[in-house]
């Protein structure tokens with residue numbers, strides 16, 4: 327294959343791999359069949375062997391020799407480089423002028439600028455990594471928390487691809503059985519009993535279900551766990567919101583009914599990213615605007631993964647608020663600086679004013695979110711993965727039904743092929759039109 331994602335793959339490409347700007351060093355990446363040849367023309371010493379590095383001067387041969395910079399050159403031999411191609415990395419001083427001149431010299435010597443994600447695209451096309459690993463590279467670079475980094479690293483190590491392969495092997499084994507049965511239909515040879523077939527299908531189904539279950543958790547890690555702060559008016563919800571977010575985002579006021587629109591802001595607790603929602607105080611009386619605010623508050627609490635239900639020492643204890651899911655509520659009693667009544671153990675006494683109890687509240691929020699279920703090696707992380715695996719699951723369920731009802735082998739084989747195709751889409755063995763463009767468009771240049 328010579329072109330993919332709009333790129334000509336036989337070209338040798340070059341780009342800065344470090345972010346633009348001034349710094350200690352900048353790294354330029356060169357990859358392709360001409361990588362060594364191009365760089366050796368610009369380096370004043372012999373290039374090191376693959377896997378080695380060498381200090382020297384980067385030079386430009388014009389009218390007289392210009393020294394562009396003193397650099398360290400690292401060589402990688404195919405297929406043991408990031409891209410799987412012959413590759414060279416040049417570490418220059420972190421000067422935008424040096425980088426611009428060095429890149430110009432590389433382009434003049436026979437490379438072209440790499441497009442966004444083109445190094446990773448080549449790694450995929452050269453089968454160094456599968457598509458889920460390529461996506462993990464982008465996720466790792468974009469990760470905003472330890473958990474998101476962990477998820478991206480697990481995916482980068484190829485856990486999803488290996489699990490997909492195990493599942494595909496089960497499906498392919500069964501498909502072979504069905505196809506054999508079709509070939510020997512006259513001989514009436516039964517090669518696998520329905521019980522054996524069901525067992526193979528169930529192994530495959532277990533695998534896909536594990537992947538789908540992990541998805542929800544990993545999506546939370548990527549996008550932030552939604553936490554709604556709810557409760558009666560004037561108990562200090564907006565004050566708590568501001569305290570958790572770490573800045574004065576919401577208006578705090580002694581008059582009840584201050585908050586009407588929902589405010590949202592991210593906050594990180596113990597490495598998990600949360601998305602906090604401040605909502606209108608829940609009350610039965612009030613004008614139309616307030617009622618609309620309350621409707622939205624209840625809706626936000628419904629949609630959130632967690633809610634912190636706040637009451638306060640100076641307001642009458644609320645009756646249970648209909649419409650809020652109790653099991654996902656963390657209950658806090660605010661303003662204990664005004665006096666601290668005895669509370670049951672499921673209520674966390676806090677004072678936003680003095681800061682008392684806030685650490686305990688934060689650890690409850692963290693504990694409630696950090697599910698006991700640790701995301702496994704095979705956790706999928708993107709909508710694209712979820713859709714492909716869901717399709718595989720649907721097809722496997724239909725095949726399961728087919729086996730139970732002794733449907734013709736051809737019908738079952740058809741479902742199994744559909745399931746296999748869906749698994750191949752997950753890993754990129756089967757490529758849908760435009761998919762690579764879409765995935766690699768998210769990458770930065772130099773990755």
Ligand SMILES: Nc1nc2c(ncn2[C@@H]2O[C@H](COP(=O)(O)OP(=O)(O)OP(=O)(O)O)[C@@H](O)[C@H]2O)c(=O)[nH]1
Pocket residue numbers: 558559560561562563564565566577578579580581582583584585586605606607608660661662663664676677678679680
């Ligand atoms: N004494 C004391 N007052 C507090 C505390 N937290 C908040 N308040 C005060 O309680 C009043 C209401 O605070 P808000 O944060 O606006 O309360 P709210 O729940 O968002 O109110 P609504 O948006 O009207 O529903 C303000 O005057 C705050 O200063 C606290 O821990 N102790």
Ligand SMILES: [Mg+2]
Pocket residue numbers: 563564565576577578584585605607
């Ligand atoms: Mg408020």
